[in-house]
Amino acid sequence: MEASTFRLFDFSTFSKAVICTHVNPDGDAIGSSLALKFYLERKGKQATVVVPNIFPDFLKWLPGAESILIYTKQAEQAKTAIEGADLIIVCDLNQPNRLAGLEADIMASHAPRILIDHHLDPDTDFCQEMYSEPQACAAAEVICQILSKLGELDNISFEEATCLYCAMMCDTGAFSFNSSRPIIYEYISQLLARGIDKDQIYRNVFWTASEARLRLQGYLLYVNMKVLHDRHTTIITLTNEERHRFKVKNGDTEGIVNIPLTMLDMRLSIFISEDTEHPGIMKLSLRSVGDFPCDQMASRFFGGGGHKNASGGKLQCTMEEAIDRVKAAIEAYADMLK
Ligand code: 5GP
Ligand code: MN
Numbered sequence: 001m002e003a004s005t006f007r008l009f010d011f012s013t014f015s016k017a018v019i020c021t022h023v024n025p026d027g028d029a030i031g032s033s034l035a036l037k038f039y040l041e042r043k044g045k046q047a048t049v050v051v052p053n054i055f056p057d058f059l060k061w062l063p064g065a066e067s068i069l070i071y072t073k074q075a076e077q078a079k080t081a082i083e084g085a086d087l088i089i090v091c092d093l094n095q096p097n098r099l100a101g102l103e104a105d106i107m108a109s110h111a112p113r114i115l116i117d118h119h120l121d122p123d124t125d126f127c128q129e130m131y132s133e134p135q136a137c138a139a140a141e142v143i144c145q146i147l148s149k150l151g152e153l154d155n156i157s158f159e160e161a162t163c164l165y166c167a168m169m170c171d172t173g174a175f176s177f178n179s180s181r182p183i184i185y186e187y188i189s190q191l192l193a194r195g196i197d198k199d200q201i202y203r204n205v206f207w208t209a210s211e212a213r214l215r216l217q218g219y220l221l222y223v224n225m226k227v228l229h230d231r232h233t234t235i236i237t238l239t240n241e242e243r244h245r246f247k248v249k250n251g252d253t254e255g256i257v258n259i260p261l262t263m264l265d266m267r268l269s270i271f272i273s274e275d276t277e278h279p280g281i282m283k284l285s286l287r288s289v290g291d292f293p294c295d296q297m298a299s300r301f302f303g304g305g306g307h308k309n310a311s312g313g314k315l316q317c318t319m320e321e322a323i324d325r326v327k328a329a330i331e332a333y334a335d336m337l338k
Helices: 027-042 075-084 096-108 139-149 158-171 182-192 198-206 211-224 240-245 256-262 294-301 319-332
Strands: 016-021 046-051 087-091 113-117 129-132 226-228 233-238 268-274 281-288 310-316
Touching: 016 027, 016 075, 016 096, 027 046, 027 087, 027 139, 027 158, 046 075, 075 096, 087 096, 113 139, 129 139, 139 158, 139 182, 158 182, 158 198, 211 233, 211 240, 211 256, 233 256, 233 319, 256 268, 256 281, 268 319, 281 294, 281 319, 294 310, 294 319, 310 319
Parallel strands: 016 046, 016 087, 087 113, 113 129, 233 268
Antiparallel strands: 226 233, 268 281, 281 310
16 A cells, blocks of 8 residues: 555545444444544544444443444434535445445445455445455554554544554454454554553453343353354354343343353354344354354355454344254364364
8 A cells, every 4th residue: 555545535535524334333343433533533524433233332432432323223314424425434344235224325425435444355346445454453453554654643642542442452352363463563552652541441341241241141151052062163042032031231242252262172153143123133153263264154154254263144034043054054164173
């Protein structure tokens, strides 16, 4: 990426940006989008973050979180913002269907679209310009790279630095996977120099369990987790009835899919949960250690995708059918899971 190609920050060409991200936004999606918003505002532009649906409570402390427009709750305001935008930044996704309910409005806009992402195999048609870096640990790292090339990383605000750090921390499980490239820590060193409190950010995200979350976690691991020892794989299920019973709030299930992989010899963990907004749709989260290609399994069997060690997808069926289809997918990869 040469600095001269950074039309994204050619400030003469736009005044009102919309920044959008993927459905079920995670820490990288929200943190990266808010960092871009603060950056553009600091440069004198208007910038609005619009997300397809609700985001977890453990991200609500992020600076600017209260300004985010949620399409499923504020459709009219979101549509107005998109219609009025003369620049659209699409962050942390690689294909337009990941925008869910926002897709039609974003694609109908005549404003130029710029992609900032780190997923494999981005759809090359839906944005005029792409900053796609699949080796990056988070979309936030791609933003750090852009800011660094622009000579701007030294000038960012406390808010921008907080959002970027939180985003990278979330997508790497607090720098416990996909995070061994030295450049990440060079960027982090510059974020820390802005005065951010990384220990507090960690506590805000990972050390804030509710009683409901802890009891749900115990229940899912003790009662619902199936261990397929001969396939080194675990399956955990969660229905909406169980969500109600445990008074689960948005975000309470975050990260539970990773826990089975702490068992020695486990290679694949699959979490199947009924969609809260669309009962009848089963969401799948896949996590692996080592070479097992979660993204491939998700795209072949669950209409999804993602990264090698973390992917997702969905199925329209009952929980029982979803379990059968997951078991069939596991058998299709038996050679790699033996
Ligand atoms: P999670 O399990 O946290 O929902 O998703 C893990 C990763 O898988 C996400 O960061 C995203 O990259 C990818 N992912 C999740 N769901 C989908 C999906 O439905 N389609 C695609 N293409 N990727 C997904
Ligand atoms: Mn990401």
